[in-house]
Amino acid sequence: MTESGLPLAGLRVLDISSFIAAPAAAVVLGDWGADVIKIEGPDGDANRRIMHDSSNYPKGEVNYPWQMDSRNKRSLVLDLKQPPARAALDRLIATSDVLVCNFPPPVRDKLRLTYDDVKQVNPKLIYASLTGYGESGPDRDRPGFDVTAYFARSGLLDAQRYEGGPPGVPVPAQGDRATAMTLVSAILMALIHRMKTGEGSWVGTSLLGNGLWSCGVIAQAALVGAYLPHRPPPDRPRSALGTIYRTSDDRWLQLTIVREDKMWPGICETIGCPELLDDPRFATVEERRKRSGELATILGKAFASRDYEHWRKTMSAHGITFGVISRPQDVPDDAQAVACGAIVDTAIPEMPRTLANPIRLGFAEQQIAKPAPALGQHSDQILAEAGLSRDEIASLRASGAIR
Amino acid sequence: MSEEALPLSGLVVLDISSFIAAPAAAVALADFGADVIKIEPPGEGDPHRHNYKNASYPQSDKNFPWQLDGRLKRSIALDLKNASARAVLERLIGRADVMIVNFPPPARERLKLRWEDIEPINPRLVYCSLTGYGETGPDRDRPGFDITAYFGRSGILDAARYEGGPPGLSLPAQGDRATAMTLVAAILLGLRQRDRTGKGSWVGTSLYANGVWANGTSAAGALIGAKLPPRQPPDRPRNALTNLYRTRDDRWLQLLVVRDDRLWEPFCAAIGRPDLTADPRFIDRGERRTRALELGQELAPVFAAKSYAEWEGVFSGTGIPFGVVGRLADVIDDEQAAHAGIFADTTNPEVPRTVNNPIRLGFAKPRTSGPPPAVGQHSEEILRELSYSDADIAALRKAGALG
Secondary structure: OOHHHOOOOOOEEEEEOOOOHHHHHHHHHHHOOOEEEEEEOOOOOHHHOHHHHOOOOOOOOOOHHHHHHHOOEEEEEEOOOOHHHHHHHHHHHHOOOEEEEOOOHHHHHHOOOOHHHHHOOOOOOEEEEEEOOOOOOOOOOOOOOHHHHHHHOOOHHHHOOEOOOOOOOOOOOHHHHHHHHHHHHHHHHHHHHHHHHOOOEEEEEEHHHHHHHHOHHHHHHHHOOOOOOOEOOOOOOOOOOOOEEEOOOOOEEEEOOOOHHHHHHHHHHHOOOHHHHHOHHHOOHHHHHHOHHHHHHHHHHHHOOOOHHHHHHHHHHOOOOEEEOOOHHHHHHOHHHHHOOOEEEEOOOOOOEEEOOOOEEOOEOOOOEOOOOOOOOOHHHHHHHOOOOHHHHHHHHHHOOEO | OOHHHOOOOOOEEEEEOOOOHHHHHHHHHHHOOOEEEEEEOOOOOOHHHHHHHOOOOOOOOOOHHHHHHHOOEEEEEEOOOOHHHHHHHHHHHHOOOEEEEOOOHHHHHHOOOOHHHHOOOOOOOEEEEEEOOOOOOOOOOOOOOHHHHHHHOOOHHHHOOEOOOOOOOOOOOHHHHHHHHHHHHHHHHHHHHHHHHOOOEEEEEEHHHHHHHHOHHHHHHHHOOOOOOOEOOOOOOOOHHHOEEEOOOOOEEEEOOOOHHHHHHHHHHHOOOHHHHHOHHHOOHHHHHHOHHHHHHHHHHHHOOOOHHHHHHHHOOOOOOEEOOOOHHHHOOOHHHHHOOOEEEOOOOOOOEEEOOOOEEOOEOOOOOOOOOOOOOOHHHHHHHOOOOHHHHHHHHHHOOEO
């Protein structure tokens, strides 16, 4: 598949955003052929350093988060606070199709980067806005992050906890990446609108809105006054046959026994406790539910005595249904992760594999990931394409407006 | 805003899918103007119609999940296993733009619903496939659910936990609903391609790939051998001043005193423990980090003595930062959520408010929804649009093809 055959070939995207959700949306557009220009301030996107700055990130020799969130982009450094740099940006806006922006609203005002500012430069432009909390209201100016806006404020973390336990813990950027797909959808809607009407438009989404969309079932329940009780912790489950157990190597098995009456003998065999079959305390489904704590203690001891691999094999052999709780380190070696297109090869020698975006198209393959750009790597090239002369570029450079 | 102005008005979508991820994508298309026809088995219809009785859902006598995932659709009850139904289906396919399918691959083969079966009937169709684990590979035929494919298999649940604690919890359909946005993006890319080439196409995604994408930071780390650092539980903090504390009313306060070089004294004053500033154990930043556990033990009973609302009052105006761990009960009346367009009114008295689609467009508002359809509510209406006569419809009914 040549680049020109990709569905977004010919589309020029200005990624004036930082961190993850909005830049990841630009990555997806780039995967499908768009020419993505990343515009960074002189210090660069802070996501270039997040692996070191965040204590919650896996640490590696390779700057994998930056590689993933910037693949196939070109980097232009513009100090937008300087008027000549801002003027150069207008030249780019005039020749672009999409602008992705995640500055908090006051910064947009200051930099003249609101939709009203840029549509005068290019009325056909699609302006994609990401905010933490929306475009108006008391918290519109508050910077929003994945953990605070998508997870905490939305009620997700409070709901994701065991009874009596602390709030749930999201994995890094989990909500950001989900939100990226919404932003992509919003941009594609605007492209359809432009095709129909010839007009550009404002589109956007918020992290808070996406958090609530993802927990839509319980949010919709709350709207009719219904709430989910917190889940009992694994040591006192509602059902000992529908809960999780720790193995000797600190992994977890999710028992998902639906036909309990049929599977009970098999379970007793599997865990090496055939005597349970004759135990009157656990003779029926009702008795087992009533004594779920007692039964969970017995099963817990049994599962804790052997490792995960042992149980996986033994349970499969006995036809006992269970859910796989993979560790992140298991995913790279999972053949199905490659088969579903989640893991793909790159053209980056130091990071030979990466994650594809989850969209699959019968008519096109995602562009192979090439190394993410160094800060300002393509500044001259991009400005020259936008029609700036060598002298203009040199004078911008001399003034420190570009790097 | 007239319906004609919506970006997807005029688009006919066949929703031949069940449960949540794929039907929720169809909802998002309907929100923006598409005519969505839900094809369901006669009788019980989509099993999701009965999910509100599911023990893991908030308990309500109102069918709130169906409102959310069935809104703005028309229902035709068609028994796809009945030979006479096939002709009806083919006529529907003949005039559709998009078809959404989530049967596991073996069922698609049996029902002749694979893209290669459909393409000859309507080569301009965008065929959208959702699977649990992808279209090929050892697990392609395995039915995938949110909790198993998106959360368990992707490594999210294992990663989303405190050190030494059980795996994290996911909420009902949390991954399904995030995946829906990926399907929307895939469909819109398919439509764009059709505009460019005149040809339909296969597009799709899998729950597994979406889980891995959401877990992308950890998964990309795993691809280069980097491991997620364990999260300390609140009773064993690494830094007691950026820790979670339980309040008297069993809520949690996320303390975010990062600048304790400046804020230590005001913090101690605000929480009513000015004595701590003189405590040699906590005299500077280094000591406070080294004795995080001790400091956490001092602070926990302090926070446990007041309610969440009291703490909000205590910290208000002090400049001491803390994160809001929201509860859904509050979120549904959150002024900011209203500004962000997160909830919308319906015209269904039983479920008067619903969760809006997170895509926001400057040029169009999502449609207002009424009650979702009963099984087969629009069967005759839809058949007449396909030029079936009364006699034809009666014959289909007699053959048992129609519900």
